[in-house]
Amino acid sequence: MxxxxxxxxxxxxxxxxxxxxxxxDLLKLNTNENPYSPSPxxxxxxxxxxxxxxxxxxxxxxxxxxxxxxxxxxEPDEVFIGNGSDxxxxxxxxxxxxxxxxxxxxxxxxSFYPVYAKLFDIPxxxxxxxEDFSIPSSAFANSPxxxxxxxxxxxxxxxxxxxxxxxxxxxNPDCVVIVDEAYIDxxxxxxxxxxxxxxxxxxxxxxxKSRSLAGLRVGYALGQAHLIEALIRIKDSFNxxxxxxxxxxxxxxxxxxxAYFSEKTMxxxxxxxxxxxxMSALGFHVxxxxxxxxxxxxxxxxxxxxxMLLKKENVLVRHFDKQRIAxxxxxxxxxDEQMERFLEVTGKICMx
Amino acid sequence: MxxxxxxxxxxxxxxxxxxxxxxxDLLKLNTNENPYSPSPxxxxxxxxxxxxxxxxxxxxxxxxxxxxxxxxxxEPDEVFIGNGSDxxxxxxxxxxxxxxxxxxxxxxxxSFYPVYAKLFDIPxxxxxxxEDFSIPSSAFANSPxxxxxxxxxxxxxxxxxxxxxxxxxxxNPDCVVIVDEAYIDxxxxxxxxxxxxxxxxxxxxxxxKSRSLAGLRVGYALGQAHLIEALIRIKDSFNxxxxxxxxxxxxxxxxxxxAYFSEKTMxxxxxxxxxxxxMSALGFHVxxxxxxxxxxxxxxxxxxxxxMLLKKENVLVRHFDKQRIAxxxxxxxxxDEQMERFLEVTGKICMx
Numbered sequence: 001m002x003x004x005x006x007x008x009x010x011x012x013x014x015x016x017x018x019x020x021x022x023x024x025d026l027l028k029l030n031t032n033e034n035p036y037s038p039s040p041x042x043x044x045x046x047x048x049x050x051x052x053x054x055x056x057x058x059x060x061x062x063x064x065x066x067x068x069x070x071x072x073x074x075e076p077d078e079v080f081i082g083n084g085s086d087x088x089x090x091x092x093x094x095x096x097x098x099x100x101x102x103x104x105x106x107x108x109x110x111s112f113y114p115v116y117a118k119l120f121d122i123p124x125x126x127x128x129x130x131e132d133f134s135i136p137s138s139a140f141a142n143s144p145x146x147x148x149x150x151x152x153x154x155x156x157x158x159x160x161x162x163x164x165x166x167x168x169x170x171x172n173p174d175c176v177v178i179v180d181e182a183y184i185d186x187x188x189x190x191x192x193x194x195x196x197x198x199x200x201x202x203x204x205x206x207x208x209k210s211r212s213l214a215g216l217r218v219g220y221a222l223g224q225a226h227l228i229e230a231l232i233r234i235k236d237s238f239n240x241x242x243x244x245x246x247x248x249x250x251x252x253x254x255x256x257x258x259a260y261f262s263e264k265t266m267x268x269x270x271x272x273x274x275x276x277x278x279m280s281a282l283g284f285h286v287x288x289x290x291x292x293x294x295x296x297x298x299x300x301x302x303x304x305x306x307x308m309l310l311k312k313e314n315v316l317v318r319h320f321d322k323q324r325i326a327x328x329x330x331x332x333x334x335x336d337e338q339m340e341r342f343l344e345v346t347g348k349i350c351m352x
Numbered sequence: 353m354x355x356x357x358x359x360x361x362x363x364x365x366x367x368x369x370x371x372x373x374x375x376x377d378l379l380k381l382n383t384n385e386n387p388y389s390p391s392p393x394x395x396x397x398x399x400x401x402x403x404x405x406x407x408x409x410x411x412x413x414x415x416x417x418x419x420x421x422x423x424x425x426x427e428p429d430e431v432f433i434g435n436g437s438d439x440x441x442x443x444x445x446x447x448x449x450x451x452x453x454x455x456x457x458x459x460x461x462x463s464f465y466p467v468y469a470k471l472f473d474i475p476x477x478x479x480x481x482x483e484d485f486s487i488p489s490s491a492f493a494n495s496p497x498x499x500x501x502x503x504x505x506x507x508x509x510x511x512x513x514x515x516x517x518x519x520x521x522x523x524n525p526d527c528v529v530i531v532d533e534a535y536i537d538x539x540x541x542x543x544x545x546x547x548x549x550x551x552x553x554x555x556x557x558x559x560x561k562s563r564s565l566a567g568l569r570v571g572y573a574l575g576q577a578h579l580i581e582a583l584i585r586i587k588d589s590f591n592x593x594x595x596x597x598x599x600x601x602x603x604x605x606x607x608x609x610x611a612y613f614s615e616k617t618m619x620x621x622x623x624x625x626x627x628x629x630x631m632s633a634l635g636f637h638v639x640x641x642x643x644x645x646x647x648x649x650x651x652x653x654x655x656x657x658x659x660m661l662l663k664k665e666n667v668l669v670r671h672f673d674k675q676r677i678a679x680x681x682x683x684x685x686x687x688d689e690q691m692e693r694f695l696e697v698t699g700k701i702c703m704x
Contacts, residue, residue, distance in 0.1 A: 004528050004552060005582050006450045015588030017411045034406045043402045046598065050395045053602070054386045054564040059369045083435055086591040098358045119589040176356050200356060212406040215597035230357050236367035237471040239438040245567035246398065246598045250405070 011118050023314060027334070027341055030318045032183075032293050034212040034268070035334040038250070039260040042213070045253035046246045057245040059236075064248055067255045068220055072192040078222060080231040081251075083242045085182055085206035085219025088231070089148075090116055091238075092202060092221065095230040096176040097122045101145025103175075106135055108325055110154050110180065129156075129324075133287060133295075137164040141171035148178040152188050155320065155330040157289030159188040166191075169198045176227065178202045183291035185210035185265050186272070192222050199224050209292055210265050211254045218243065218251040268292055272333045278343050282350050297327045298350070306349065313345045363470050375666060379686070379693055382670045384535075384645050386564040386620070387686040390602070391612040394565070397605035398598045409597040411588075416600055419607045420572055424544040430574060432583040433603075435594045437534055437558035437571025440583070441500075442468055443590070444554060444573065447582040448528040449474045453497030455527075458487055460677055462506050462532065481508075481676075485639060485647075489516040493523035500530040504540050507672065507682040509641030511540040518543075521550045528579065530554045535643035537562035537617050538624070544574050551576050561644055562617050563606045570595065570603040620644055624685045630695050634702050649679045650702070658701065665697045 002010070018031060037043075065076040082088035093116040097103050100123070105113045107126040117124045127139045133156045140147050147168060152159040169177045169191075179191045181203055192203050202223040208214040221231060235242060254261065272294065276286050279296055286296040297303060307319040307329060318330040333339065354362070370383060389395075417428040434440035445468040449455050452475070457465045459478040469476045479491045485508045492499050499520060504511040521529045521543075531543045533555055544555050554575040560566040573583060587594060606613065624646065628638045631648055638648040649655060659671040659681060670682040685691065 002578065002582075003526075004448055004579060006447055008450075009447050009582045009585050012585040012589045014585060015592060017592070020410070031408060033408065036406065037403065038405050042405070046402055047399050049567075050398055051389065053390050053394070053567040054388065056383060056385065056560075056566045057569070058372070083596075084591060084593055086593065090590045095358055095361050096356055098360075115589050119586070174355075208408075214408045215401075215405040217409070217593055217596040226354065227356060230354075230361045233361050233364040233366060234471070237364045237467050238442045239436060240367060240369070241436055241438065241569055244569040244596065244599055247596055 008119065011121065013118075019316060021316065025314055027315045027338055029332040029334060029338070029342060030316045032209060032291075032332045033214050034209060034264070034292065035338060036212050036264045036267075038212040039254055039257040041257045041260070042250045042253045046250045049245050049249040052245055055245070057241055057243060057248055059240045061243055061248055064252050064255075067252055071255060072190070072222055074192070074195065074222055075225070077225045078195065078228055080221040080223075080228045080235075081243055082219045082221070082235070084208065084217040085180070085204050086112065087242065088204050088219040088221050089178075089180065091231050091234045092176075092178055092204065093117065093120050093122060095234045096178070096202070096227070097146045099123070101175075102143070103146040103148065104140050104143040105148045106153065108133065108153075108156065108322070110150050113148055134158055135160050135164070137168050138171070140168050143172050143175055146175040146178070147172055148180060150180040150182060151191070152183045152186075152289070152291045154183065154291070155293070155318070155325070155328075156287055156295050157183070157291040157293055158287060159290035162189050162191060162194070166194055169194065169201050172200065176200050176202055178204060181205045182209055186292050187269055187290035195223055199226070202227050207251050207254060211251075211261060212264070213250065213254060216247045216250050218247050268333055271336050271339055274336070275331075275333060275339045275343065279346070282343075282347055293330050293332045295328050295330050297329070301350065303327045303329045309349045310345060315342055315345050360471065363473065365470075371668060373668065377666055379667045379690055381684040381686055381690070381694060382668045384561060384643075384684045385566050386561060386616070386644065387690060388564050388616045388619075390564040390606055391609040393609045393612070394602045394605045398602045401597050401601040404597055407597070409593055409595060409600055411592045413595055413600055416604050416607075419604055423607060424542070424574055426544070426547065426574055427577070429577045430547065430580055432573040432575075432580045432587075433595055434571045434573070434587070436560065436569040437532070437556050438464065439594065440556050440571040440573050441530075441532065443583050443586045444528075444530055444556065445469065445472050445474060447586045448530070448554070448579070449498045451475070453527075454495070455498040455500065456492050456495040457500045458505065460485065460505070460508065460674075462502050465500055486510055487512050487516070489520045490523075492520050495524055495527055498527040498530070499524055500532060502532040502534060503543070504535045504538075504641070504643045506535065506643070507645070507670070507677070507680075508639055508647050509535070509643040509645055510639060511642035514541050514543060514546070518546055521546065521553045524552060526552075528552050528554055530556060533557045534561055538644050539621055539642035547575055551578070554579050559603050559606060563603075563613060564616070565602065565606060568599045568602050570599050620685055623688050623691055626688070627683075627685060627691045627695065631698070634695075634699055645682050645684045647680050647682050649681070653702065655679045655681045661701045662697060667694055667697050
């Protein structure tokens with residue numbers, strides 16, 4: 001029955017959505033969502049905007065681009081808005097990578113890079129992380145078709161220092177280097193400050209993590225205007241209205257309430273550090289994280305077992321059945337109260 | 353500065369967004385938006401959903417698919433949800449059309465078909481409409497790569513009878529026929545009833561027009577499960593969360609409030625018929641429309657002039673500077689009060 005499928009569909013593999021159980025009293029630490037609500041001003045703005053729903057949204061998202069640009073010292077034409085950073089990444093693969101030219105990304109990284117590459121028929125090379133899971137920046141020099149990596153990396157949480165990011169950008173003068181900064185606000189330093197100096201650097205961020213807006217789908221790219229123009233051209237040939245009115249308005253309000261954002265982000269970092277310390281005390285090897293999750297292994301309990309034992313106690317974390325990281329668990333950081341419960345349950349399992 | 357652009361970007365042309373003037377007291381009849389607010393239940397549901405914004409939306413949109421399916425006697429796996437019908441159309445070009453195989457669409461039609469085709473490198477043939485602007489269905493038989501057309505067609509508003517649609521589907525057994533029914537709820541008859549019988553038929557609809565949700569970006573496709581699976585595979589390789597929580601929830605509430613939808617749609621049809629009659633009395637040749645807009649010309653005043661004269665009076669309509677239709681104006685149907693104002697201004701211009 002697949003006679004009507006295009007060659008593009010035939011290149012894809014079916015996607016298995018992550019676990020979304022409807023269990024009561026579930027502690028959900030598996031998808032790196034923010035435990036805090038977005039700013040009350042976001043909710044007010046959205047409610048206000050509902051009276052305009054019969055009208056098309058702005059196809060150019062000018063107000064939001066200006067507001068985000070301001071935050072990074074960039075012009076509106078150096079900012080691109082997408083329907084979640086996943087759409088921004090997909091458009092970036094379309095805009096900057098070409099079939100026939102190999103791109104590079106780490107072997108342990110965001111699982112969607114190879115998916116986009118297959119969809120758009122772009123060949124790729126997976127560069128192995130170092131033994132300590134750090135990114136070997138020199139191995140990315142002179143990539144034929146482009147470079148993409150998350151910073152901090154996922155699922156390790158390790159932040160690559162800006163000096164190394166800069167080296168990678170300098171070492172790839174003929175292709176675009178995409179730094180996927182989904183988790184940058186939790187302690188890392190954004191490469192956005194390098195944009196003025198490098199015509200081949202694209203920085204991608206999202207409102208899903210640090211701004212508690214996973215449910216609203218707003219991501220963005222920062223880069224010199226010629227790169228942003230390429231993304232706009234792809235978007236306008238694909239769907240001129242990718243961001244709805246409520247998302248545009250809600251994201252704008254989030255960027256306008258910087259105090260709320262700072263407060264919640266700092267709180268989350270404190271909770272992460274507390275959790276790191278206490279998990280280490282329980283015997284875990286916890287990789288130092290600059291993200292809103294921790295990546296950890298225990299010398300005596302296999303991660304697959306621990307994952308199941310936690311699940312029995314209504315605590316959901318993430319286990320990747322993948323070489324090199326099969327003994328690790330990824331645990332999203334929740335509120336202090338949520339992490340106390342996680343620590344208590346984990347402690348009992350470790351004692352048990 | 354385009355050295356970093358992919359071959360795909362190089363195939364695109366820059367997009368010029370439609371007029372969005374901020375004039376006070378402007379009568380905006382240029383983008384076929386619905387003059388009525390969506391159901392109050394839509395607004396309530398959205399406000400309620402804002403307390404979940406820190407959580408990812410459902411990547412599979414199951415509730416909304418089931419609700420829409422119910423309306424058309426289809427199963428949830430025969431419904432695909434997209435970020436506006438433009439995204440559904442773009443995904444359909446990716447899923448069912450291939451470079452190297454010519455697709456066909458009318459020469460006067462939705463302006464985005466050639467844009468998608470260029471983006472994805474799909475060759476196309478434009479089939480001329482008949483003298484009376486009707487679609488010559490037999491000219492679409494045995495299309496090499498696929499068929500796409502709007503029904504009712506845009507910008508003519510002419511509805512192609514279901515029997516002719518069926519003929520086109522039957523005459524193209526080896527490729528997918530996409531019927532783009534953005535305006536179907538204003539008097540036409542949906543081809544959704546043919547889906548059970550035809551494995552190569554895809555019907556695309558939107559909540560932007562008849563459901564007053566242009567600002568929310570929710571479109572959908574109806575078809576047999578193997579076609580929907582192809583769209584899902586493309587979507588999941590592109591962006592697993594294309595529809596945000598508020599859009600999922602708002603669209604669901606809209607389909608649940610069928611009484612409101614029927615009432616406003618019937619009101620709009622009445623206003624359209626009243627406007628048609630009165631414009632004809634003013635000497636206009638008005639094409640019988642089954643959409644929420646009228647396509648019309650005047651024997652004595654050129655459309656380009658009339659467009660400008662109306663604009664001077666703060667009335668914005670749409671003029672296409674394109675062969676065969678250069679003397680026509682497209683006028684969206686508003687409320688009775690809005691159309692009275694339009695008729696009054698137009699009447700004065702015609703007398704003047």
